[in-house]
Amino acid sequence: MSDHTPDLDALRAANPTHWRRAAAIRTLTLDAVAAANSGHSGMPMGMADVATVLFESHLKFDASRPEWPDRDRFVLSAGHGSMLLYSLLHLTGYPEMTLDQLKNFRQLGAITAGHPEYGHAPGIETTTGPLGQGIATSVGMAIAEEIQRARYGRKIVDHYTWVVAGDGCLMEGVSQEAIALAGHLQLSHLIVLWDNNGITIDGKVSLSDSTDQKQRFKASGWDVIEVDGHDPVAIDAALTQAKKGKKPTMVACETHIAIGSSAQDTSKGHGALTDPTLIADTKRAYGWEYAPFDIPADLKTEWEAIGARGAEERAAWEMRFAELGQGKRGEFERALRGEAHRRLPATIKALKRQIAESQPKMATRKSSETVLEVINPIMAETIGGSADLTGSNNTLTADMGVFSPEDRSGRYIYYGIREHGMAAAMNGMALHGGARPYGGTFFCFTDYARPAMRLSALMGIPVTYVMTHDSIGLGEDGPTHQPVEHLAVCRATPNTNVFRPCDTVETAEAWELALTADSTPSVLSLTRQNLPTLRTEFTNKNLVAQGAYVLADATEGKRLVILMATGSEVEIAMKARDILQAEGIGTRVVSMPCWELFEAQDEKYRKKVLPAGPVRVAVEAGCRMGWDRWLTGERGKRDKGAFVGMDGFGASAPSDVLYEHFGITAEAVAKAAREML
């Protein structure tokens, strides 16, 4: 925050054209927030000058073609200032961002949600609001840009990612993961505009923070530029300089939150300024004489010219793109559409056939690697990585290459010990387009990545989380590393497919589904420990796509028992079935690798798999939460112990010992079934 009080009249006099343009953003913000009686006024008011210069002279875009692949990305990390973005999209002429939408700010059905929501309108490059997510997501966008630039050349891919970040974004830990990764990778096309206004909700930043942000960014390998965020000439020079750097650049913009209002430089100014007198006084201070939501035609024309500024460059790009070889163009477009390679189904099928024959005993994390080894060569858009557990997550395959400042064509990212930054970066890659990211860590550390994983689901983008070491089966590392509630956590999250395959065949099928999903992220929950191949009969059909299916049916007597299991516990269910069948108790085993897909089946199929009648036992080395959905209804047997799993945290010991200790055994499953009969 600048110490001096800005002289609005002087600013206006110095750059009248600029001032009026920026005032349009400020007054639209005031009007929309007043109409909604809710929102955040101060940030768009404070950053209007920077944003105006950015859109006017630097951001590469064409409002009439928001999906132009080589556009610059603009990320509003400080998402509460959503009116900054909506104003810009409206003023520059994005067709969907009408004045009515601004008038309906924060109302049901409007594309102008409280925080920018990806998918609501073109020009909203990512969902922001949970602080720090935007800046962390942008790192992935910049990585995707670098990789594609290396692949298609500078004539096809050459754009910047611009981020507006506030103090909140920079205080969130994920921002450190992001800037350290970006600095290490020398992502020179990433530029962060820090809205240095010195104010948070609780009061002055100095209440809670004394960080020298400039020094901090430099320590992470960034270039840093300081600028008066209300001086358009200086801003222009700073942005010009930022684009030239060999490192990512942070531009520290000294601004006044809620500039020109009586709430300027206060935490009140951070929130909704709705007082009519304050609004009138502020508009007067801006020299703004128009009615609410009224943008004079000449000014709108100026802004629309800015919106059309990139049209020529875009057209030239289209020419260059048309000159690309057909193969490259097809690849580019296919990847951009998020379509899997046409050879994927046959490749998966061939692998399944081979596995059904060789029947390997391996951990599903290793199965996953086996699948990736055949996928990565045909899907050039995959970008793999791990949060420093490459050898444990089995995420690196032979042909990928490692992405680094020296090799931009590498498709594998050493994310470091940064699960959260990894997840957010993967979101950014998927949002950028042309990339299909996957990344690994231990399933337990889903916890670290939660905020970004939730955004994958909310945005509906097909990121794949490779989560290995998915139960007490990981053994000696103990309860801090043993997921117990994490399947429930992921399953509770809307629009998330949670796959827990029981063998290599199911793992291959899960991967096929993950790579063909277009609006749902996938979580693969994979074992550390070896598992037998249970799908020993080749099926052309992807059975995991049904969510659950009969793996083995009762072979003698009446079908009295249904055992339900996922992942490593399917083997236990099969052994329990052997025990029960030997006793003449007809037993079906249902493998349930993906609840969400099973839910999505019609009722007829679900009843076919789980008919009324037999008693049911579920076995999973996690908590019970959610299983009652599948266990119950039948004869009210719920209270008779039909779930075999964990009811607390794990422990440190070898895997086999733990399964015995916690009673997750074939004998325990058989006993639970017997007791209900």
Place this chain on the structure above:
Amino acid sequence: MSDHTPDLDALRAANPTHWRRAAAIRTLTLDAVAAANSGHSGMPMGMADVATVLFESHLKFDASRPEWPDRDRFVLSAGHGSMLLYSLLHLTGYPEMTLDQLKNFRQLGAITAGHPEYGHAPGIETTTGPLGQGIATSVGMAIAEEIQRARYGRKIVDHYTWVVAGDGCLMEGVSQEAIALAGHLQLSHLIVLWDNNGITIDGKVSLSDSTDQKQRFKASGWDVIEVDGHDPVAIDAALTQAKKGKKPTMVACETHIAIGSSAQDTSKGHGALTDPTLIADTKRAYGWEYAPFDIPADLKTEWEAIGARGAEERAAWEMRFAELGQGKRGEFERALRGEAHRRLPATIKALKRQIAESQPKMATRKSSETVLEVINPIMAETIGGSADLTGSNNTLTADMGVFSPEDRSGRYIYYGIREHGMAAAMNGMALHGGARPYGGTFFCFTDYARPAMRLSALMGIPVTYVMTHDSIGLGEDGPTHQPVEHLAVCRATPNTNVFRPCDTVETAEAWELALTADSTPSVLSLTRQNLPTLRTEFTNKNLVAQGAYVLADATEGKRLVILMATGSEVEIAMKARDILQAEGIGTRVVSMPCWELFEAQDEKYRKKVLPAGPVRVAVEAGCRMGWDRWLTGERGKRDKGAFVGMDGFGASAPSDVLYEHFGITAEAVAKAAREML
């Protein structure tokens, strides 16, 4: 990591006594990891010199009295190096850490878990392993120490918190939140020993990171000292200097991971070194001639003398403590035992009586503030705070004072936008003892704090999370801020009491339970929007303690319906009951503010509240996950829509509009009941 290869013979010759002591740590580590065939050898080997000097000459402790309140805290943030801690505890003579425990490293029932587990043995100050947690937890320990020093004086409270942190800890985002907060608060009694060995699991740190950590810490307001981590004289000087600073200090210790072994300075050295030849060669390089787990008697005696070094100081402290006034002593001891003030029950009762009379309509976040206003004056050990949402979380009460470098007696922390750092710091305060922390953020941002919240549960420490804005009821901020799955997430986590009170009376009861819990963290899920008082009849008894209870019973006709609800939806259930009762359908409403406590009741009580027979409808503005546990068994009605709640993400609109839009209304609940009858 130091560039040059260390000359072990020279090191040994220069400081033979020190060398032998450190070698004991190194060889115990090698032996224990070999016995377990699992674990991490390299870190304890690399940090043995630093740890030896720390324990020998700096750490204030008395191995015979590990609970001495004024001891220094030693936090092994790089928890995978647990053998460093176990070796030190064994060598210095902590009674429980026997040689047999070391021999049973990572085995079931041993206190020597894969990662240090709080509660397993004295001397393990906190659970670590998920990286970054230790360093972030230590910030809370240092805050608690400052506050208690201000209250009881330097003669009673004057100790340091020492942290061993690795590259992984420093890469995790939470470390930035921690160091920025510690730097801002000038926690001069906090000293971080960075094990700068340049190696992570994936390889060299340079694969994934280029951060100038020294500059980064300086940017956050820390003093930084560099030292050769294998030179005991230099280490001693550095630690001496670190204690003198006015800021927190980071000591960058250049070390060689797995020093002296063929795996030195490699990622292999990070893991389990179990090869007998490697072990034999390494021991030879150390000049160590003894059998596995054999510590020569004279060396053990030396180490035990180190363990007894603080006995005199401890005894002197006890004298000083005995001289404290009886009142202060009693307060100190009560708070240390984690016992609530004896006036708490009467205070809560008086408030409940008053509320039952005045029947306010208020948001439960405001109810929570009302409760805190009466609690904080009598419970001096509470330490409140918020992650920059003080006015929204309603966590600050009149008398608390704000903790700052200028005022160490303040009990309120402006955590900044650092939910994760806040949660971890609260863990540290609870672990330190004498403090009962609570802290607020939006319920949705539970996601950011998850890793630390899980540790609260795993460690069994009574931290209270004040999570406001707990549903779509928060309105316009939209889906990024609206929790949907978060109740399920918290409920799925073992040993966590999740309270969702329906009014001010239930909020008061929930707080009473949170403040009297001794081994379970509490999550308070509180509304933004106003709610009526539903508990209009004063009861002496804490009904929330039963987890669920009959709020209103069927008053006419046969009891045909049971409506179950929590929090803001209890009002909806009550209205639905009115509708149904008017139709002659006898309807009971069960308020279920805490599932976990209801589960803990005997079956008789549970069946009394939820008898078989009536159809059941649950209503909660969250996802269904978990509700089948309570909905089912009865007549197999599960599939008939007996849950009214969310089945996806929320939206941006005013609260009332959203409840209508998502169909969470009294009419919808009544309809669901009717349809099943």
